[in-house]
Amino acid sequence: MLFNSYIFIFAYFPVVLVIFYLIGRRSHRLAAGWLGIASLFFYGWWDVRFVPLLVASVLANYVFGIFLSENYSQRNRKIVLIIAIASNLGLLAIMKYTDFFIATANNVLLPLNVGQITILDIVLPLGISFFTFTQIAFLVDTYRGHVNEKNFIHYFLFVSYFPHLIAGPVIHHKQMMPQFSQDSTYSVSYNNIAMGVTFFSIGLFKKVFLADGIATYANGLFNAVAGGGNPTFFEAWAAAIAYALQLYFDFSGYCDMAIGISLFLNIKLPINFDSPYKSSDIIEFWRRWHMTLSAFLRDYFIYHWEAIEMEN
Numbered sequence: 001m002l003f004n005s006y007i008f009i010f011a012y013f014p015v016v017l018v019i020f021y022l023i024g025r026r027s028h029r030l031a032a033g034w035l036g037i038a039s040l041f042f043y044g045w046w047d048v049r050f051v052p053l054l055v056a057s058v059l060a061n062y063v064f065g066i067f068l069s070e071n072y073s074q075r076n077r078k079i080v081l082i083i084a085i086a087s088n089l090g091l092l093a094i095m096k097y098t099d100f101f102i103a104t105a106n107n108v109l110l111p112l113n114v115g116q117i118t119i120l121d122i123v124l125p126l127g128i129s130f131f132t133f134t135q136i137a138f139l140v141d142t143y144r145g146h147v148n149e150k151n152f153i154h155y156f157l158f159v160s161y162f163p164h165l166i167a168g169p170v171i172h173h174k175q176m177m178p179q180f181s182q183d184s185t186y187s188v189s190y191n192n193i194a195m196g197v198t199f200f201s202i203g204l205f206k207k208v209f210l211a212d213g214i215a216t217y218a219n220g221l222f223n224a225v226a227g228g229g230n231p232t233f234f235e236a237w238a239a240a241i242a243y244a245l246q247l248y249f250d251f252s253g254y255c256d257m258a259i260g261i262s263l264f265l266n267i268k269l270p271i272n273f274d275s276p277y278k279s280s281d282i283i284e285f286w287r288r289w290h291m292t293l294s295a296f297l298r299d300y301f302i303y304h305w306e307a308i309e310m311e312n
Contacts, residue, residue, distance in 0.1 A: 001042055001045040001046065002166070003166070003200075003203075003204075003207075003254065003257040003258070003261065004204055004207050004208055004253075004257070012038075012041075012042065012045075013261065013264075016034075016035070016038045017264055017265070019034060019038075020034055020035055020038075020186075020265065021186070021187070021188055024185075024186030024187065025186075028183070028185075028186050029153060031186050032153050032154060032157050032180055033153050033157075035157055035161070035265070036153060036156045036157040036160055038162065039157065039160040039161055039162040039165070040054070040055070040160060042162040042165070043126065043127070043160065043162070043165060046126045047123070047125075047126070050125040050126065053125055053128075054125070054131065054159075054160060057088075057091070057131065057132070057135065057159075058131075058135075058155070058156055058159050058160065060084075060087065061084065061088070061135040061138065061139060061159075062152060062155050062156075064080060064081075064083075064084035064139055065138060065139060065142045065147075065149060065155070066150070067080045068080055068081060068084075068139060068142040068143050069142050069147070069148045069149075069150075077143060078143075081139060081140070081143045084139050085136055085139065085140075088132050088135060088136050088139075089132075089136075091128075091132070092128060092129065092132050094122075095122060095124055095125060095128055096124060096128075098120055098122055099119050099120055099121065099122055102117050102118075102119055102120065103119065105117055106119075126165065126166065127165040127166060130164060130165060130167075130168050130169075130170055131159050131160070131165065133170045133293070133296050134158075134159055134164075134170055134171055134172075135159060136300060137170070137172050137173070137296060137299075137300050138155075138158075138172075138173050140300050141172070141173055141174070146173075146174070147173050147174075149173065149177065154177055154180045154181070157180060158171070158173065158176050158177060158180070161176070161267075163258040163259075163261045163262045163267075163269060164258060164269060166254065166258075167251060167254040167255065167258065168255075168258075168272055168290065168292055168293065169255070169258070169269055169270050169271075169272035169291070169292035169293075170292040170293050170295075170296045171269065171270065171292070172270075175269075175270055176267070179266070179267050179268065180267075182266075184266060185265070185266045185267060186266075187266075189266050192263045192264065192266050193263070193264055195260075195263050196260040196261065196262075196263035196264040197260065198260070199256050199257070199259045199260030199263060200256070200257050200260030200261060201260070202253075202256050202260075203252075203253040203254065203255070203256025203257035203258075203259075203260060204253065204257060205253070206249045206250075206252050206253030206256065207249065207250060207253030207254065207257065208253075210245075210249040210253070211245075211246050211247075211248075211249035211250035211253055212250075214242050214245050214246045214249065215246045215250075217238075217239075217242050218239055218242035218243045218246050221235060221236075221238070221239035221242070222239060222243070225239075248276075248277065251273060251289075251290075252273050255271075255272045255273040256273075258272075259271075270291070270292055271291060272290060272291050272292050273288070273289065273290070273291065274288040274291060275288060276288035276289040
């Protein structure tokens with residue numbers, strides 16, 4: 001289910017929103033649970049086979065988080081953290097790269113005439129990178145003593161929250177959990193709804209009219225080349241520029257729509273896209289293109305690991 005689809009705009013999201021606020025009048029806990037269930041439905045709409053994978057990932061990391069928050073020895077907690085992160089990255093690697101490694105091995109074995117390994121044709125689960133990185137950040141924060149989350153419903157919603165599942169952002173515990181606990185989150189805010197309509201409309205325009213419109217032209221040229229065509233110099237440059245603009249407006253549009261959808265629910269997502277084509281160098285470009293992913297890689301695969309090593 002895509003944010004710009006009719007089923008999302010006219011059926012799924014209105015139902016989720018209305019029931020969320022109706023339940024929220026009586027029980028904040030049940031309203032958060034409803035939003036978690038709705039997020040699972042959203043995820044399963046694409047391929048219901050991967051719902052158990054998401055649920056298993058949430059359960060496993062919640063248990064890891066409980067262990068990391070207890071008063072065990074530093075050594076035992078470090079072992080648990082290493083196992084937890086290895087499990088998350090291992091799952092991601094299996095889903096993303098198994099077929100690549102099999103294909104590479106087949107290319108190596110081909111001259112030896114020893115047979116070929118069957119390609120598994122693994123379908124990459126939707127959003128696996130986002131919910132994996134989100135949980136790794138949670139685990140590291142728990143290990144460092146910055147987080148002590150025991151509310152399973154809030155944790156489940158934190159990971160599965162549907163506005164961030166398709167294209168991010170990578171969200172952090174400290175950004176989301178306080179919002180789930182606020183009474184104002186479960187009451188209608190017409191100001192937030194107005195801002196949500198604005199953000200969603202801008203994002204929808206970028207996605208449908210700009211990105212998808214440009215894609216028609218870009219895809220036509222690339223398909224012509226794939227079919228044996230020989231584009232002129234200007235056609236080749238036009239295709240390259242069109243493709244760059246298509247990617248730009250597609251991701252920018254999704255980021256805006258995610259922020260808008262979340263504002264309807266009184267939840268603020270972090271900014272994830274900041275005019276990257278205005279960058280003066282490639283480093284600044286990547287910091288602006290997927291801001292939360294860049295921040296995650298910087299904070300959790302550089303600074304935190306350096307701090308852990310210093311403890312040894």
